[in-house]
Amino acid sequence: MESKVSKTKVSVVTPVYNAEKYLRKTIDSVINQTIGFENIEYLLIDDCSTDSSRDILFKEGNV
Numbered sequence: 001m002e003s004k005v006s007k008t009k010v011s012v013v014t015p016v017y018n019a020e021k022y023l024r025k026t027i028d029s030v031i032n033q034t035i036g037f038e039n040i041e042y043l044l045i046d047d048c049s050t051d052s053s054r055d056i057l058f059k060e061g062n063v
Contacts, residue, residue, distance in 0.1 A: 009039040016057065017047040023056050 012030050016023065027044070031037050046054050 009035060011041040011043070013043045013045065015045050015047060016049060016053050018049045018051045018053060020049075020051045020053045020056060023053055 010033075014026060014030070019026070030040065030042055033040065044057055046057055
């Protein structure tokens with residue numbers, strides 16, 4: 001009997017605070033890992049950024 005446990009192999013948590021300059025590169029780096037994005041749980045946590053980091057997160061989240 002196959003278990004219903006998630007098949008996620010890696011969880012990645014990225015805290016974000018005024019990181020607009022590096023955020024897209026960081027996100028792309030995680031997405032393009034060789035284990036495949038389907039094996040990654042990716043959490044990006046914004047800590048009240050005052051730059052456009054939040055806008056980038058919402059835009060990237062709609063991929």
